[in-house]
Amino acid sequence: MTIDILQIVGLGLVATFIVLILKEQKPSLAFLLSIFVGALIFLYLIDQIKLVMDMLIEIASSAHLNNVYVETILKIIGIAYIAEFGAQITRDAGEGALASKIELAGKVLILVLAIPIMKAVIQTIIGLISQ
Amino acid sequence: MSLDVNTIFQIAGIGIIVAMIQTVLKQMGKDDWAQWVTLIGFVVILYMVATLINDLFEKIREVFLFQ
Numbered sequence: 001m002t003i004d005i006l007q008i009v010g011l012g013l014v015a016t017f018i019v020l021i022l023k024e025q026k027p028s029l030a031f032l033l034s035i036f037v038g039a040l041i042f043l044y045l046i047d048q049i050k051l052v053m054d055m056l057i058e059i060a061s062s063a064h065l066n067n068v069y070v071e072t073i074l075k076i077i078g079i080a081y082i083a084e085f086g087a088q089i090t091r092d093a094g095e096g097a098l099a100s101k102i103e104l105a106g107k108v109l110i111l112v113l114a115i116p117i118m119k120a121v122i123q124t125i126i127g128l129i130s131q
Numbered sequence: 132m133s134l135d136v137n138t139i140f141q142i143a144g145i146g147i148i149v150a151m152i153q154t155v156l157k158q159m160g161k162d163d164w165a166q167w168v169t170l171i172g173f174v175v176i177l178y179m180v181a182t183l184i185n186d187l188f189e190k191i192r193e194v195f196l197f198q
Contacts, residue, residue, distance in 0.1 A: 022142075025146055025147060025150035026149065029142065030146070032177060033143065035180055036139065036183055039183045039186075039187045040139075040183065043135075043187050046194055050194045053195070074195045074196050075196060078196075081195075
């Protein structure tokens with residue numbers, strides 16, 4: 001399924017006009033609509049992202065890379081995407097403090113996921129030094 | 132794609148119609164009913180949005196290899 005950039009831009013423009021109209025009547029529904037459109041655009045993009053990710057996995061497997069590392073990197077990218085999405089929605093609703101907490105949670109979880117990789121790097125370095 | 136774009140117009144339509152019904156009910160002096168109509172409209176749209184976000188999270192989980 002290929003998606004034109006024009007389609008996405010058109011969707012965004014139409015949604016913006018509808019949100020502007022709806023905001024005068026019901027601000028909460030306008031906010032829900034903007035969340036909906038954001039999720040919709042993300043949903044279209046995820047198919048394209050899947051192509052890139054499949055390519056990355058293929059390259060990694062052809063280079064005989066350890067599968068754990070690739071999986072960790074993919075998870076980190078996924079966490080970054082989700083945290084960004086949530087933080088932007090929250091910031092749109094005017095809750096900047098909550099948005100920065102979501103971003104903080106994303107950073108901490110990424111750090112936790114990176115622990116095994118960092119451990120491996122440090123062990124390698126220590127091995128080099130003791131030689 | 133067309134289905135999802137239809138949902139955008141559905142949400143806009145529900146919003147405008149709910150606003151109209153609310154105005155009419157308020158003119159009739161039934162403020163509590165107007166409140167209920169607003170709440171129900173909000174819940175219906177929230178259900179649509181929640182379904183789509185659930186879809187999105189499932190897709191993300193699938194693409195980025197979360198179990």
